[in-house]
Amino acid sequence: MERDKEFLRRETKFFVFRWEWLLLVLIGITFVVNAQLSPHFLRYASIMDALSVFLEAGFMVFPMVLVLVAGEIDISVASIVALSSVLMAMAHRAGVPMALAIFVALGVGTLCGYFNGLLISRVPNLSAIIVTLAGFSLYRGIAYILLGDKAISGFPLWYSYLAWGYVGKTHIPFMLVAFLLCAVVYGILLHRTAFGRKIFAIGTNRKAALFSGVPVGKMRRILFTLNGLMAGVTAVFLTSKLGSSRPNVATGYELEVIAIAVLGGANPAGGKGTILGACLALILMRFLRYGMGLRNVPGQVMMVIIGFVLVCVVMFPNLFASRRTRQVVS
Structure with a gap:
């Protein structure tokens, strides 16, 4: 009986103090402030467009x-988007039907991601940040070599x-x-499958996961390949939104994507993160920007404010945890 009570108490505490509740509170505050501004x-329609x-x-x-x-970490994703977009546009300009050119973007993104994962998993002592930093320059550099400062449209x-399309007459964007x-698919993949459990095991203790039979090298290749694939998906939607392709598309996206993932509760040291938290963090960032846009806040000031909010929110649980540790030690 005591064991059941202790288990229930831990589960209740875990539910109440979930990171996602803080994000929901911040989203609620942002909604209230934006409603006052406009x-x-x-x-x-305004909420759908802002999303x-x-x-x-x-x-x-x-x-x-x-x-x-x-x-792990991947800072090459935005450059993969640029290269995927450029090659898709060049394929279409060369006479490839647009439906097939989309698969060119997806294929290029997947190959770039696989190349990153292959180097990281096969070359000893080569960290992900070094490989993807090289990819950050390499993939966008290839895009500039292929297209220069020109743009492809049509x-x-x-x-x-x-x-820009909507599903039926609902005013729900097709992209949403x-x-x-994708959120549902990745949520199931991470939280409801053996594949997801292996990811958490690798992030918690890579050596222990390896000795437990987890194919760490193969898992790393798959993860970076998935990253490349979704960069290709981003290239398809971004090029559709812009109506053109150029080598400088998606500049800076890698930092914002990592920031959103971390704000959503993903720990860069590994072993922690949820897809729900990432979705809530994305919503929070979007409506923060939307609200500041209503007040015509300059882009540079907007970056400072968002960076400050990100630092404060990410520091909060760490300060709480360190305080609790000091109390236990004393």
């Missing part, structure tokens, strides 16, 4: 959570539906539906 904010901004980069957040949970009209489907 009487049109709470309109259904659609930067949503294409949200596709990269899901595999980034998996990578961070495994104790895509078919149906292609713009991916970013695709994003939610």
Whole structure:
């Protein structure tokens, strides 16, 4: 009986103090403030449109959570987006039907991600940050060599539906539906499958996971390949939104994607993270930017404010944990 009470107490405490509750509170505060700034904010169409901004980069957040949970990092994703977008556009300009050119983007992204994972898993003492830092320069550099400072446009009209279209007459963006489907898939993958348990095991203790029979090298290749694939998906939606492709697309996306994943509760040291937290963090970041946009806050000031909020929110649980540790020691 005492064991059951203790188990119930721990489960209740875990539920009450989940990181996602803090994000929900911050989202609620952001909604209230934005509603005060604009009487049109709470309109259904306004909320849907605000969610659609930067949503294409949200596709990269899901595999980034998996990578961070495994104790890795990938800073090459934005460059993979640029290269995938450029090669897709060049394929279409060369006469490839747009439907097939989309698969070019997905294939390029997947190959780049696999190449990262192959180097990281096969070359001893070569860390993920070094490999992906090289990829950060390599992939965007190839895009600039192929296209220079030029842009490619002239895509078919149906292609713009991916970013700007709505599902039926609901005013629900098609991209939002695709994003939610990916969230469900990655949520199940991370939290409800043996594959997800292996990711947590690797991030918690890589050596112990290896001795327990977890194929660490193979898992790392899969994780970075998934990251590349979703960068290709981002390239498809981003190019659809912009209506053109150029080598400088998605500049800075890698930092924002990592920031959203960390804000959502993913621990860069590994072993911790949720897809739900990542989704809530994305919503919070979107509506923070939207609210500051309503007040015409300059972009540089906006970056400072978001960075300050990110630091404060991420520091909060660490300060709480360190205080509790000091109490236990004393």
